[in-house]
Amino acid sequence: MNLEKKITKSIIVSMKLRDAVRLESLRSIKSSLLLLKTKNRNTSISETEEVQLLQKLVKQRKESAIIYKDQNRSDLADQEEAQAKIISEFLPKPISEEELEKIIDSLIDEIGATDMKDMGVIMSKASIKLAGKADGKTISNIVREKLMKK
Numbered sequence: 716m717n718l719e720k721k722i723t724k725s726i727i728v729s730m731k732l733r734d735a736v737r738l739e740s741l742r743s744i745k746s747s748l749l750l751l752k753t754k755n756r757n758t759s760i761s762e763t764e765e766v767q768l769l770q771k772l773v774k775q776r777k778e779s780a781i782i783y784k785d786q787n788r789s790d791l792a793d794q795e796e797a798q799a800k801i802i803s804e805f806l807p808k809p810i811s812e813e814e815l816e817k818i819i820d821s822l823i824d825e826i827g828a829t830d831m832k833d834m835g836v837i838m839s840k841a842s843i844k845l846a847g848k849a850d851g852k853t854i855s856n857i858v859r860e861k862l863m864k865k
Contacts, residue, residue, distance in 0.1 A: 718765045722805070743798070766846055780795035
């Protein structure tokens, strides 16, 4: 079942349960999906695009929560964090740090990377292979650490 159908079913359930925070989060996802479809002038969105969209929405919520906390608005920060958690439910399960390091090691060996000049190539392949499974910043940090040791 594609993401849009899952979201629609979840919206219906949330309406029946009168769960306002969940409903708002799900409507936000659906709205973003529709905007992406309109922007691409396409009737379907790839799974990779869906994952990227969900990651973007989670990141926005987390950044907003940090700003609200800095402004001593814990009520709004809590709401943003709750929405981020709900949106995260639709993301693929993230992989462990050990698995991530193994994948990056195999990419480094595959490419034959020896120094920091090869970081861009590794990052492009890693971001494609690990889309939705790991954060880009985490991938970057691990790649940088591995290449510094070589």
